[in-house]
Amino acid sequence: MLLLLVIATGKRMYREDLLRSAGRAYPIHMFTTAEPTWEKEHITDWTVVPSTTDPTAMVAAARKVAESKPVGGVVCWGDGPVSAAAEIASALGLPTSDPVAVxxxxxxHQTRVLLEAAGVPQPISRAVDTLEEARQVVDRTGYPAVIKPRGYGGSFGVVRVDGPGDLAEHFMSTRDTTDPHGPAYEAPVLVEEYVEGPEISVDSVIRDGKVTPLFVxxxxxxxPPHFEEIGHYVDAGDDLLTAPELTRQLxxxxxxxGFTHGVTHTEFKxxxxxxxxxxxxARAGGDLIPYLGMRATGIDPGVVTAAVAxxxxxxxxxxxxxxAGIRFYYVDEDDTTIADVRFEPSLLPxxxxxxxxxxxxxxTVSPPPKGMRVGRVAYATAVAESIEECRTAxxxxxxxxxxxVV
Known part of the structure; x- marks a missing residue:
C-alpha cells in the first residue's frame, strides 16, 4: 500500500482526530522536528528533520523515503509547513495544487490582490509598512477599520480600530505579530475595510478545480476590539451549505x-x-472544526483529506x-497562575x-488580548439537535x- 506523508501534525488536542482517521486508512510516514510521542499510535514510521518549512530540505527527505517505499500523497494540517508540503507533492509528481497557489x-495580501482582480466580493484591503501609510489608507476607507498581520492566521494580531488613537495604539503590536515559520514581508500589515455581520467558515474539497463544500x-x-475565536457551531442542515451563491463564490x-486540488478552509463575513x-x-479548519463537522455530518475529514492527497x-x-459545537474557556484576569482545572461531572448535561x-x-495564563488563543484553559464540545441546545449545554x-488559582 502506498505511503501517506504527513508533514507535522499540530497540537494533539486539535489534530489527533485527523491523524487517527488518516492512519486507519493509510500507512503514515510523518515528518517532524522532534521524536514523536502520542503520534506513534497512529503512524508507521517517521523522519526527524531540522525544519518542516524548508522546501528544499523537505523535498530531499521525501525523495529518500520514496526510494524505499512508494509514496502516494502528502498531507499537511498546519499553516507553517503547508507550502513545503505542496512542494514535496509537486516534486514527487503527486496530487496537489501548484505550490504557487498554496x-x-x-x-x-496576494489573496486580496488576485481576488480583487477577479471581482470577488471582499473588504477593501491594502498592505502597508508604517503607521503613516496605514493612516493614509484609512483616510480613504474610513473608520472603523481592521488591521491584521499579512502572513499569520488564528486571529493573532487582528484588531478593529475605531479612530486614529486606536490605530496608533495597536499598529506596532500588529506589525510585530509575525509567524515564526512564515516569510518576512516588506509590507507586513493589512489595513482593511471593516464589514459588519456574522462570520462563517467553509471546509471544502477541491478536485480538478471542482469545489465541494463539506460543512459550514x-x-x-x-x-473586542480583538477577534478571539471562542467557539464554533456546525449544523449539518445549514442552508448555506447548499446556497448557490456561496458555492459560486467558492x-x-x-x-x-489557481487552487485546483486539495482541502481548504475559507472564511466569510x-x-x-x-x-x-x-x-x-490551504488546509483543514482549526479549533476542532473538522471534528465538529464529523460529529454533525458523519463525514470523516481525516479520511477525506488523506484520500484527496x-x-x-x-x-x-x-x-x-x-x-455540533465547541466552546473555549478562559480565566478572568491577566497573569493568573493555575493550581487546578477540572469539570464537575455531575453538572455536565x-x-x-x-x-x-x-x-x-x-x-500562568491570561485572557485576551494578552492571552490570545494561548490563554485558553479548557474546552468542551456538544452534540444536539440545534445550535441553541448546543449553546445551552x-x-x-x-x-x-x-x-x-494560586
Missing amino acids: QHCRDK ARKVVAY TDIHAAL LTPTGAKLIEVN MGEEADLTAHRRRV PAIERTYIIAAPGD LDAAGAALQID
Missing part, C-alpha cells in the same frame, strides 16, 4: 487563486449585501444530521460529548468548570 493562500461552521468571537475564489471573503487557508475518491456524503483541560497546574459546561 502560497497565494498563505500571503493574505458559524464562528463565535469575543474580547468556485470563483479557488479559480482566481455575512454582510447585509452578501457574503464577503475574509481569508482562504492520495488522488483517491472520498465519501463526501453526509450520513448524519446533527449540530447529556449533550456535552467531550471535555478537555488545556492548562496545567503551575501555568456549553453554557452549563462553563458553569461546571472549576478553576483553582
